[in-house]
């Protein structure tokens with residue numbers, strides 16, 4: 001069984017059926033050892049993705065406050081070559097962004113071929129915070145599920161391999177993490193009264209997430225529910241999902257790289273022959 005649950009298109013997601021504290025029976029030590037193996041493979045995969053330049057990867061991270069989006073980026077990406085990785089964080093839209101359609105700022109940030117792009121929050125905020133806080137009429141945000149599916153299909157058809165991870169934490173774990181920030185002076189900079197206010201809307205957010213995950217999980221752009229109460233397991237589950245799917249592309253990338261090598265060698269040989277001929 002994979003560690004993160006991949007949502008089959010058309011299934012109705014009920015978050016209460018997914019245990020945020022799940023560790024698939026692993027203890028922390030064996031989980032970390034497995035993570036190290038998979039992370040080393042992810043490193044190789046990224047090198048090939050970057051060099052072959054035929055595809056891009058887009059990893060979208062969503063989750064309640066304190067669910068560990070930043071930690072997952074640090075943990076999963078720490079071995080990767082920074083030249084091929086770009087993180088985009090989506091905040092409250094600016095006036096200029098609001099003057100465009102909701103996907104405008106997202107599309108500009110989509111990774112080009114060869115790049116591994118990470119979205120820390122994303123266009124899903126436009127059916128999450130916007131829905132919960134009634135920032136747009138229902139008619140507007142309801143139409144967005146279909147817009148999102150079509151947009152992601154366009155990216156996928158253009159060579160983007162899409163992964164959408166919902167970091168699933170329990171309400172109790174969130175409370176612990178918010179209190180921990182207060183107690184640790186080194187982490188207090190992360191504090192925000194807004195996090196406590198948002199927490200009061202927990203059920204409405206869960207409902208909005210269930211809808212987004214149910215309506216927008218497609219074959220080309222699946223959602224994964226990641227048990228995120230244990231940080232080490234969260235990182236393991238994300239890495240496993242990435243490696244399991246991307247492994248299938250490695251042969252294609254290696255073929256592309258071999259072809260590139262052949263062309264370069266032939267070019268070099270042609271140059272030398274020409275040089276030797278003209279110096280005779």
Ligand code: ADP
Nearest residue numbers: 065090091092093120121122125126129130135
């Ligand atoms: P984070 O919590 O991700 O570390 P911030 O504290 O800066 O970073 O939070 C970013 C805020 O921007 C979140 O409250 C999020 O809901 C909000 N946001 C992101 N996208 C949108 C959007 N499209 N509409 C309204 N608010 C948004």
